[in-house]
Structures are given as C-alpha cells and as structure tokens.
Amino acid sequence: MARAKAKSKAPAQRAKRKALAAGQLALAPKGKGKGKGKAKAKPKVQAKPAKVAPKKKPAAKKKQPSKKPRRKEDAVPELVVDSPTAAGRSLTARERMMRSSPVVEILEDEYPLGALRRFLDSIKGEATPQQAQIALGSAQLMLLPSAREHERGTPEVKELVDLVLHHWEDFADRRKGFHAQEFLRNALAAIGVDRERIAKLAALIPEHATTELLFNLACAHAVARDKVAMLAAAEAALHAGASPTEFRREPDFAPYANDPDLNVLLARAEVPAIPVDIDPYLPGVRAALDSLLSTLKEFGESVELRPGVRLDAILDAERAGKVSLPNDYRALLTLTNGMRLWEHEFFGAGDYREHTRLSTRAQQYLESSLGATGIAECVPVANWGQPNDWLLYDPRGRLRGGEAGYVLMLNADEVIVDDLAAALYKMEWLARDVLGTN
Numbered sequence: 001m002a003r004a005k006a007k008s009k010a011p012a013q014r015a016k017r018k019a020l021a022a023g024q025l026a027l028a029p030k031g032k033g034k035g036k037g038k039a040k041a042k043p044k045v046q047a048k049p050a051k052v053a054p055k056k057k058p059a060a061k062k063k064q065p066s067k068k069p070r071r072k073e074d075a076v077p078e079l080v081v082d083s084p085t086a087a088g089r090s091l092t093a094r095e096r097m098m099r100s101s102p103v104v105e106i107l108e109d110e111y112p113l114g115a116l117r118r119f120l121d122s123i124k125g126e127a128t129p130q131q132a133q134i135a136l137g138s139a140q141l142m143l144l145p146s147a148r149e150h151e152r153g154t155p156e157v158k159e160l161v162d163l164v165l166h167h168w169e170d171f172a173d174r175r176k177g178f179h180a181q182e183f184l185r186n187a188l189a190a191i192g193v194d195r196e197r198i199a200k201l202a203a204l205i206p207e208h209a210t211t212e213l214l215f216n217l218a219c220a221h222a223v224a225r226d227k228v229a230m231l232a233a234a235e236a237a238l239h240a241g242a243s244p245t246e247f248r249r250e251p252d253f254a255p256y257a258n259d260p261d262l263n264v265l266l267a268r269a270e271v272p273a274i275p276v277d278i279d280p281y282l283p284g285v286r287a288a289l290d291s292l293l294s295t296l297k298e299f300g301e302s303v304e305l306r307p308g309v310r311l312d313a314i315l316d317a318e319r320a321g322k323v324s325l326p327n328d329y330r331a332l333l334t335l336t337n338g339m340r341l342w343e344h345e346f347f348g349a350g351d352y353r354e355h356t357r358l359s360t361r362a363q364q365y366l367e368s369s370l371g372a373t374g375i376a377e378c379v380p381v382a383n384w385g386q387p388n389d390w391l392l393y394d395p396r397g398r399l400r401g402g403e404a405g406y407v408l409m410l411n412a413d414e415v416i417v418d419d420l421a422a423a424l425y426k427m428e429w430l431a432r433d434v435l436g437t438n
Helices: 002-021 032-061 093-101 102-107 112-121 129-149 155-166 169-176 178-190 193-204 211-223 227-240 244-249 251-256 259-270 279-298 312-321 328-335 349-353 357-368 418-434
Strands: 303-306 336-340 343-345 377-382 389-394 407-411 413-415
Touching: 002 357, 093 102, 093 279, 102 129, 112 155, 129 169, 129 178, 129 349, 155 169, 155 178, 155 193, 169 178, 178 193, 178 244, 193 211, 211 227, 211 251, 211 312, 211 389, 227 244, 227 259, 227 418, 244 259, 279 303, 279 328, 279 336, 312 349, 328 336, 328 418, 349 357, 357 413, 407 418, 413 418
Parallel strands: none
Antiparallel strands: 303 336, 336 343, 343 377, 377 389, 389 407, 407 413
C-alpha cells in the first residue's frame, strides 16, 4: 500500500515541479493538506492567465504614441494632397483649400513664427518663386496686425524681421516683387523705434518702389525721430504720388506738424490755387442744370435747391477746407449752394467749411479708397446716389492720366467726365433711361 502511494505521489510531484518551472502554478500556502493543494492547483493555473490578460492590453495601447506622426512643432508646412479624413469621408472644397495652403498652415500653427522658420530652413539653395511667395506672404500677414494696431517694436516683430532678412538673398528676383514690397511696407509700419533695423529695411527697397512703401518709410523715420531721413523719404514719397493731405492726416507725423522744413516740403507739393474766373462757365452750367431739372420734373421727381451764395463766401469756404474748386463748380454754387436731385447730393460751400453729414460720408469714402493712387488729393463735389459712387474733382490728374478734371467713381469703375456740365447732362440721360422705362 505504501509503495502504491509512493508511486502515485512521485508523478504528482514531478508535475508540480514542471508547472512551477513553467510559471503556471503558485506554491500552496503552508499548513494546507496535500490533497487539498492538489485539488486547488488546477483552478489557480487557469485563473492566473485570465487575470493577467486584460492588464496586457492597456500596456500595448501605451506604446502607440511612438507610432503617431511627427509633432506639429516639428512639421514643415507643405502642400497636402486631397485625401479622405479620419472619419473616412471626402474633403470638402473648403477643407481641400485650407489643407493645401502652406500659408494658411503656417498662420494657423500654434507658433507661426516657428512654422515659418522651419519652412525657410527646409529650403535648400535658391527659393523657387512659389516658396518665396509662401514665405513673404506669410511674413507680411503675420506683421499686419502689429502694423494696423500700432503694437510696434515687440520682440516677436523684431524676431520675424530678422528671420526674413536672414533669408532675403534666397528669394532672388522675388525680392523686388509685390510680396517683398508688402513685407517691407508692413515691417516698416510695425518695427517701431529701431533705427538700425529701419536702415536695413530701407536698403532693400527697390528702385521703382510703390508710393505706399515710400510713404511707410517716411512714417518709420518719423516714429524713430530721425528727421533728416524722414525728410528725404517724404520727398521721395511725394515725388512718387503721395499727397500732402496724407502726411497731414497720418498720426506718425503729428510731432512734426509745426516743423518748418516739413511744411515747406508739403507746401511745395500742394496743388496750385485755381485763378478765379467763373463768368465763362456760368451759361453752360445754367443750361445743363435747367435741362436736368426739367427732365426730373417731367418724371415727377422731387428736387431740392438751396439759394446761391456769393463768390467771396465760396472762396472763404475753400480756404477753410484747404481745397481749390474748379471755376465751373464755383459757378454752380452761385446758382444753388448745394442741391439734392434724384438721390444725388451736391456739396454746398458749408460742406467744405464744416463737418457736415455729406462731408463726413465723403471723407469716409476717400479714406476707404486710399489704395487708389491719387484719390486722397481729389475733391468731392457730389454723391452719385450710392455710398461708393462719387463725382470727384482730380486737381493733379492722378486718375485722369495727368490732366486735371472731373472723374465719376462708380464703385470700382472710373469714368472720365469732361466738365461739370457734362456730368449734369450725363445724369439727365441716365434719368431718362431709368425713369422712362418704369
């Protein structure tokens, strides 16, 4: 009997050692019976893997970050091809446009300056036209808020300017293009009191620079209180087409408002006064006005005419408003000192002397249209029925190819008008065409 037990015990012990070697069975606690230990060995062998298995799955998920794409701050902006989203749907047209634009990718980066730096560093050798456009376009848009809000001279602005200037030679022919000039313009507006960087930016201005760029250079020198450089830049800007009015409106030149040297420079560029001689123009203006009034009354349109004003009062208003009116409009003011016809409203002498509702609207229109070269010098004479439609007098002929005269601004279109009588006849023809078909 003892032999039988020994025989049956030996295989069990060998099995136990084998299980322990394989790590599948734990030793039974002390004090337990042998038989009970054998009986409990099986459930423990089965339960152990069941408990360990769920713990291994989260561990596998923690290793997934190594499989993620490059971090955003390490990525170089590049064109993205049209591909489905993570959800499996196709990209919309807007998503394709946004994701395929390196400029947008740079500007929407968590750190745009870092994104631009990586993009520039990724360029090997001379930049292609597209790469130069991306870099300069991104830089100028990053500077724009500082230039507009006068948050000048911040460390970020200086770091951005230094970064672009460091790569300037890489842009080749694009250094003289539109995007380069816009970058320089915005950089000058945002750099603040920093003569050293202003000098570096000024040295990069091309020979045939835009009027706006030369004007901003003068502003930058004014902010930095460099009078000698400011006067030289102001003279260049005036020669390129900037008007004395722009200099007087710009807050950057406020410290120089009474500076004799700047005032001499601006006075030299002022539009010469128009000699007073209204008699030759009175008959033609009166005939055109009478014909227009007759047509409007024929179609039942209301007209509002104010009594005429003396010539000396007109000249006083011109001096107060610092304008010089053409003689045919002076002649009109002696006939009616402002009028409202078919939703068109003409200036009276008081509109040049004081801030009226009509003069304020005209001023807002001129300021919103400063992108058009020479429009700041124009004198408004009538609103042509719509907020962006105005009859202007162009004293230097900036909008008329060099010849002084009237120009009718119809939203974005410029229509040359021979004289005031022609403008009144044009309104009459338009009234017949519109009112006659209603």
